[in-house]
Amino acid sequence: MAEDRMSNVSRPQTILPIATPAIAIREEVPQEEANDEVGQVRVEVEVLPSNITSQEADLHRPKNTRNFSHHNLLKDPPNPGLSLRRHGNIGFPLSDQDVEKLVKAGHRSQHMNENTWELPAKLWETTNPSWILLVKSVLKDVGRKLGVPKSRGTKGLPSALILYGPGSVIKQPKLYSRPDNPVFGVLDIILPSKHNSCPIILRHGDKQVTVATSGNTQFDGSYVSWFSDISISSGFLNSGYRLAIRYILEHKSPGLVCSASAIDGEIIKATSYV
Template structure:
């Protein structure tokens, strides 16, 4: 049960420090120093496999499939396929108004050409570099998941991929030679977007597209022909959290100086949180699994804290819980910002409480919830003479910076359970 007395705003109201810089100015400066660190990669990548190797695809029970894909072989593949489902809440459903395509499970597909694995490995190495994954050639592998066949009118509306196996951080698709039009992949992450079209020269070219799991993407309807795809889960097997995606050491001293300024504030915040670009499951919340710019930024802050010696860096999942009474006669909506699953950089759980209500003043930059869809929404159904209240949950992940003198009070925060958050986190 939530109790307003169990909140932890972690800071006092302070207008200025000894140097005349107020806390808001300091928080903006600290945010800017973290934000200016970037990886060499993007949230998604696309290209043509120049040195493509014929995989020698055999499908049970129909046998070898020719490349480029013929109309006859396409019909045979359909006979060996089933309609592709998708996740809807806790259920897996088939609804062709949302997803219309055919799929064949990995267990029925065999690659007869041994050279195919080397071709795939080269593609994965390239993709990992494009996505900015630290030491991707060493740590990243592709696990075959499904074969998909998109005929005329086939599509998949906007969605995000689920992390199907431990270490999965992204999806790789190989679009095999099969003449088609339409079927472009549209991707959106925050304010960034991309549209990749595999139809050009599709009869003979083999294209790849890869993206992070929390990137929203949509497959536009196929207009003619067949879009033929191999789908792989991208898995990061790194166990070394200190591999770097870019050279960050030059900025370390400057950030350590900013941490010293933090100590000299008149009223020192007990901790501050930086919202990460990507969302992470509890299982994958650790430095080695961070994606895109999140990895070099966290790595940079960790290095700076180590150089300074009096600060810790932690990771946590955070949810904004908004309750709308859904009744014009009641007070307007209420909101709570809650931290859960606080871990060190190796993913080891540190906190003894299940959730902690915090003030949004502890975020280095505020998060807007008005222009995004909730990750989970419950309620709103008609009950008797009124509609039930609506609970909305918006999930984010954050990096938390804590002065060493406050670390124990932070980790030993008041213990309470928040019923709605427990339901959301499962």
């Protein structure tokens, strides 16, 4: 397990402009939920029905709608215990040696740009049990904010480890769904590493959300999730390296697939009854 270098350094309060409160990491271990399957391959949770709320004032959406994306700050997250096959452990915040390991272990992303490296899930693992508990908490939060019904549930499957270098941008991911259980969304957990502000832009139709990633990125993490039928892009990363663990989101039980387009359909249907 990687040596924890996240929480023993004194630093100023973050100024990351996140729209919702940060998830607090509790010292006590939460009670395990029944029927949850946890591990490197997948993390499954049951999620409660969403209280339907507005995410961004500038979206000009009517009240009582669900969100097509969600983002939040992770204050002092636990070390994931990230281990690369044949290259050893990765520490946080990232050092130059850690970046070198990631570059050697990964391959340049052909569908992103030349300064982005991807490592498929089979080449790495997270070994800290506290990290698995954190991911479960994040998935619950994402499920509530995206309005995933309890009857469907949310399942997070590790997809890739992505390292963004100077000059890189985030591009639309290529998602490969299983016919019996289509992917309905994506979750990126951004790990602590010093890098400059780089806005992430999420669009669906005429709606847009901009996520600011400035703040104390060296010690804090964050996450952003979105439905698979919306577009995502970003500004250029001018300095530093950003490392993200990407999870693809599936439903736990069969049924209609949640999507941003489905939300729009519900809004139109609800408006017609007003």
